[in-house]
Amino acid sequence: MPVSETDIALAQRLADAAGAAIRPRFRAEYGLETKGDQSPVTLADREAEDAMRRLIIAERPMDGIQGEEYGVREGTSGRQWVLDPIDGTRAFIAGRPIFGTLIALIEDGWPVLGIIDQPILKERWLGVVGMGTTFNGAPASTRRCRELGDALLATTSPALFGDGQLHAFEHLDAQVRSTVLGGDCYNYGAVASGWLDIVVEDGLKLHDFAALVPVVEGAGGRMCDWAGDPLHAGSIGEVVAAGDPARIDDILEALECRGH
Known part of the structure; x- marks a missing residue:
């Protein structure tokens, strides 16, 4: 089914919820641990994903969820929300605001909506199939490269x-x-x-x-x-x-x- 305005609004709210969980932990106590694959994880990663998952379960109980920290929750709608609460955890723990929260909506295996959100700089890219990408609400455009x-x-x-x-x-x-x-x-x-x-x-x-x-x-x-x-x-x-x-x-x- 086409991506609706309601889908877009929910994705924006997911990013808002993740950012609200992440910002208090940035350059503060973040509770660093090492996962089994030797990658770092913090309380901010877990709290941000938990906040997003709770919203999805409350509003889209038939949709699936796949998150980096808490794995897969099966759904029945043919749609899946794919979440990476902090992509760039090493940058986060170093106090560098070049990490981001990633939110995707996938239908039958294909990404149809995506958000890259940088919650410290308050920069957000939103892309939806069939629509032009926006950066903080304004149109975004790639540049030409001759060679x-x-x-x-x-x-x-x-x-x-x-x-x-x-x-x-x-x-x-x-x-x-x-x-x-x-x-x-x-x-x-x-x-x-x-x-x-x-x-x-x-x-x-x-x-x-x-x-x-x-x-x-x-x-x-x-x-x-x-x-x-x-x-x-x-x-x-x-x-x-x-x-x-x-x-x-x-x-x-x-x-x-x-x-x-």
Whole structure:
């Protein structure tokens, strides 16, 4: 079914609820722990996801939920809310406001709505299939990039790539104008606003990328996996975002050298 104004309003309220849980913990007591996969988690992550889940259960009891911290709650509507309360927990614990809350609505495995919310800077990107992306309520647009050598590339960390993928990323890195490290989901908002040209990542999970797709594509960009296929619930986590869709073939060609 099409995304409704009610869906959008609920997504906005989810972001508001997450932000209200996160802000008191920022640069304050956040209760750091290490999960089984060695990634950090804080009270802010858990409290923000809990606040969002409670809202969804109260208002959309038939919808499913998939959250980074509390897993999957099955639904019966064919719709699923995918939540990452703090994408960029390492930035959060370092007091750097370049993390974000990610909220996606997925229908039959495809992202149809996405929010990237930075609750400290109070910056919010909203993307909905069939609509233009907004940044704090105003239209957002990617920028054109005439050739790969003009591009500003970003990734969170080369340490997150597998060996073959790292080799491919380095091949791409050698062909662009400059590369920025760090940023997590904030990089994709920067692509949607025309501040960055390309983001390339490896090893992402559904909660890491589902919300990003409607945001980037609604601003005029394109997202895909490293084979050029659209991103969906079954994608393996190799992610490309390009502000200018005309550069996708150049990016994918550079990444083809993995493992060589």
